[in-house]
Amino acid sequence: QLIINALESGYRETCQDFESTFERHLQNDWENTKNRLLEELGQQSTTEGALGSSASPESHRRPFTAVGDEPLMSGGSRRRERGTTSLKMNPRMLHYAKGVGQVNQARLSNNSLPVMDLFEKVTHELSGDDRSQQITASWHMLATILDERVPNEVLGAEQALTEAEFSVPYLYSTYYSPASVQVRNHFIRGARRYLEEQFVEYVDRTLTQFPREASIGGVPSVNHKIRGYLNVKLNRLDPAQKAQLEVSHGQAMWAHLYYLFRAGCVTDALSYAMQHEPFFMHSERNFLTYLKAYVDSVDHRLPRNLRDRLHADFNRYAHNTHD
Structure with a gap:
């Protein structure tokens, strides 16, 4: 019985150590990711005392008591104050916020707005390094893939990409x-x-x-x-x-x-x-026939009879090459 109790005690301690180590690494990874995101947006990185920043699980279980003359929950107030100050002083955040405001206003007015084109312009104005240029290129890629048609003198607003068009x-x-x-x-x-x-x-x-x-x-x-x-x-x-x-x-x-x-x-x-x-x-004597049919097709597909002929020609060519 003593041996069984010792094994069970060792098992519990191993599980607890594993959970503590896993939680500590998870918190560190989350903190690093959060700091990278905040730095990308130009905001200050989180510091000791912010939620998720401690290196040990025990730090999350601190009692809500005042320390010295510091008022209760003053850490949260400081974080709110720091976030507000950072938002006011950060031009990068203000550019994004202005873009989001334009999107919201267009949605409230039931007007179409090229969202990806808008944020491509926002990131282009803020571009100063390779990462920013990649973000700008990503917005352009999305706009091209979705065919986000920007209204202009030729293209009317009714022809532009609408909200939730593919939903x-x-x-x-x-x-x-x-x-x-x-x-x-x-x-x-x-x-x-x-x-x-x-x-x-x-x-x-x-x-x-x-x-x-x-x-x-x-x-x-x-x-x-x-x-x-x-x-x-x-x-x-x-x-x-x-x-x-x-x-x-x-x-x-x-x-x-x-x-x-x-x-x-x-x-x-x-x-x-x-x-x-x-x-x-x-x-290849039949190549021009296949090419012309491909180009003339609206969706660039060969008709069934030409597709079968192409497969036969290819298989024959592959067989002769192999021999």
Whole structure:
């Protein structure tokens, strides 16, 4: 019986030590996270005495008694005073608060307001480091994915993104219902559009950084930009890698076509392929048929018969390559 009691006592002590250690680490992690958030907003970090800041669980069980001449619960008053002073003195917080006020006022007036565009402008005004620029880019990404249409002289307020526009198909429709499929396709198109914009910006930065290697000059078209971008990339390849490319008349045509698609210029890609029809017909005789059907389709899908032909061509090509 003594051995059993000793084992049970040891078990309880182990559990208590584990819980105390776990709570202490949890409080420390929470305190660090809270401080990072407050620093990002420009507010003072929490100090000893704030809720969740102690390093041991016992500190949360201090009795509510006065210490010396200090009034009861004066710590909470000091925290409230410090928070109010920080809010008054902090321009970053005031910028965010002003934006939230505009959103609330628009909602109360039943007016549409491009929320993500608004906060993108707020964070852009406050940008001063890499983290702030990433936050600004995140707001722009969300606005692009959701297609947050900002009202202007051409686009009326009735065409802008409305409050909770996607809530009904998201919350109350089944996964494969037409409404849910339409919302997912909307997000996919927006995400693809954002990635295409990012690639175009990257191409422009590359051309600006290496103008001599690009060798395009003037006000280039999208094809000239892609050709200049390829010039920069090809100059950095070793001879063995260049030998693997299919080049015709000094152009890596398959790579050029791919980057046109990467930039979202599908119509330009079709025009480029038609201009170099002999090359693509020699490489893959059915390719232009598939490409034209893809570009002409509203949702960029091949009809069933062409899709089956494409799969058969691909399987045959893969089989011959393997052999």
